Amino acid sequence: MSAGDIIQTNDIESLYSGHHGWLQGWLRRKLGCDEQAADLAQDTFMRLFGRRALTLDQPRALLTHIAKGLVIDHWRRQEVERAYLEALANMPEPHAPSAETRYLILESLYRIEAMLRGMPDKTREVFLRAQMDGLTYAEIAEESGMALITVKRHMKAGFVACMAALA
Amino acid sequence: MSTVLPPLDRALLEEAADLLMRLQSGEHPQAAEQAIAQWRQRSDRHEYAWQCAERVIHSFRQVPREIGRTTLSRLPQSERRRVLQMLGIAAVAGPLGLALWREQPWAEWSADLQTATGEQRTYTLADGTRLVLNTASAVNVSFDGTQRHLHLLRGEIMVTTGDDSLRRPFRVSSADGSIRPIGTRYAVRLEHGATHVAVFEGAVEITTRHGRSLRLAAGEQLRFSADVLESTHALDANAGLWERGMLLAQDMRLADWVAEIGRYRRGVLRCSGSIAELRVAGAFPLTDTEAALDMLTKTRPVRVRRLSNYWVSLDTAT
Numbered sequence: 136m137s138a139g140d141i142i143q144t145n146d147i148e149s150l151y152s153g154h155h156g157w158l159q160g161w162l163r164r165k166l167g168c169d170e171q172a173a174d175l176a177q178d179t180f181m182r183l184f185g186r187r188a189l190t191l192d193q194p195r196a197l198l199t200h201i202a203k204g205l206v207i208d209h210w211r212r213q214e215v216e217r218a219y220l221e222a223l224a225n226m227p228e229p230h231a232p233s234a235e236t237r238y239l240i241l242e243s244l245y246r247i248e249a250m251l252r253g254m255p256d257k258t259r260e261v262f263l264r265a266q267m268d269g270l271t272y273a274e275i276a277e278e279s280g281m282a283l284i285t286v287k288r289h290m291k292a293g294f295v296a297c298m299a300a301l302a
Numbered sequence: 303m304s305t306v307l308p309p310l311d312r313a314l315l316e317e318a319a320d321l322l323m324r325l326q327s328g329e330h331p332q333a334a335e336q337a338i339a340q341w342r343q344r345s346d347r348h349e350y351a352w353q354c355a356e357r358v359i360h361s362f363r364q365v366p367r368e369i370g371r372t373t374l375s376r377l378p379q380s381e382r383r384r385v386l387q388m389l390g391i392a393a394v395a396g397p398l399g400l401a402l403w404r405e406q407p408w409a410e411w412s413a414d415l416q417t418a419t420g421e422q423r424t425y426t427l428a429d430g431t432r433l434v435l436n437t438a439s440a441v442n443v444s445f446d447g448t449q450r451h452l453h454l455l456r457g458e459i460m461v462t463t464g465d466d467s468l469r470r471p472f473r474v475s476s477a478d479g480s481i482r483p484i485g486t487r488y489a490v491r492l493e494h495g496a497t498h499v500a501v502f503e504g505a506v507e508i509t510t511r512h513g514r515s516l517r518l519a520a521g522e523q524l525r526f527s528a529d530v531l532e533s534t535h536a537l538d539a540n541a542g543l544w545e546r547g548m549l550l551a552q553d554m555r556l557a558d559w560v561a562e563i564g565r566y567r568r569g570v571l572r573c574s575g576s577i578a579e580l581r582v583a584g585a586f587p588l589t590d591t592e593a594a595l596d597m598l599t600k601t602r603p604v605r606v607r608r609l610s611n612y613w614v615s616l617d618t619a620t
Binding site: 164165167214215218219221222223225226239240242243244246247248250251263265266267268269271272287290291294295297298299301302 | 310312315316318319320322323326327328350351354355357358359360361362364365366367368369370371372373374376377415416418610
């Protein structure tokens with residue numbers, strides 16, 4: 136790694152002092168919440184510093200680029216949480232998992248949503264029949280009228296998309 | 303910082319997927335386990351890829367089937383659409399005729415000022431100009447030594463221009479052209495493929511992107527696109543009431559009412575064709591669209607059907 140590949144400590148300090156306030160203000164406008172803005176501003180800088188080979192000609196453009204990704208994640212998580220709570224509320228039988236179980240389920244749901252995002256509809260459905268509903272590939276083939284090899288093709292594409300989303 | 307993760311190429315992920323499927327098939331489980339153990343040892347990248355594979359399986363195992371299915375079924379419509387909306391990317395215009403967002407996606411995202419759906423905000427700019435952003439709107443502000451410039455990316459704004467001590471020219475622009483105020487209060491709104499201007503005080507001068515221009519006086523409104531200036535109409539006296547959070551309807555088509563109220567709500571609000579031509583009258587709160595819907599069902603033969611909070615449709619009351 137050459138010296139140009141990493142940010143020097145004094146760069147970090149000047150970046151932080153020069154742009155942190157501005158970034159937090161920008162995030163506050165997006166989120167309408169001081170506390171969340173402060174958290175995400177912090178995360179943004181952590182990610183920035185974790186990067187290699189940075190060009191720092193336009194630090195604010197890079198900061199907003201990173202921060203946007205974090206804001207989108209933040210909103211997506213809110214959507215998933217909302218859907219989960221609605222699902223819980225709509226279960227036919229009263230369903231009150233412990234706080235810890237809820238946390239684990241929610242974390243998994245965030246990941247699942249991220250993995251399924253962008254998956255073509257057919258692949259997604261085949262994949263969910265297997266992973267969520269527990270059907271065998273043969274059962275999916277029979278149910279859907281697809282050839283077994285087609286089901287397998289969708290499964291493979293599904294797994295690849297999932298791993299790529301997590302990597 | 304933590305170690306930088308090795309990049310995973312597609313070939314590697316496909317190999318891992320094959321192994322996952324072999325494991326899942328349940329045939330010869332021991333041989334599958336053995337093959338996986340060997341594969342993982344081939345390099346750090348293989349090991350890392352397999353850790354990802356295990357997280358995939360693990361994530362699905364954590365979630366009870368019913369809960370998972372219900373949660374996911376509640377996501378795609380609103381979630382996908384909302385993410386698109388947040389990114390300002392033009393949603394594919396489906397049968398519902400979802401609004402199309404023009405302009406560059408990221409530009410809108412990083413707009414200087416913006417409001418969420420259902421939100422209104424008032425700003426006082428450096429020169430004393432009063433700027434009100436209506437629901438789901440985004441504006442870039444650039445003031446420098448020689449000019450004052452607002453660029454409307456989405457939604458609607460009401461501008462009451464201030465008296466600038468530096469006498470810098472003031473301009474509002476959209477994708478369709480620009481508007482130069484002459485001591486004035488006016489609203490600019492982006493519609494499908496056009497910009498709508500309404501002047502409440504003073505006058506404005508409109509120049510379309512292709513160079514046509516026209517002066518619009520107080521009490522007048524018009525639509526224009528990059529190359530067409532439509533004809534001028536008298537301003538509806540109630541047009542500016544959104545600034546005070548109110549929609550005043552007089553003999554308004556229900557379909558138009560739904561389109562207007564829908565601007566202030568997240569998700570989809572629609573009405574069935576059979577009641578589209580019903581007439582609506584009354585003052586409805588824009589700040590609380592649930593109350594507005596409630597008022598509507600009390601005064602008109604209309605029923606609210608909720609497929610979810612994000613998908614509401616109006617139908618004939620039976």
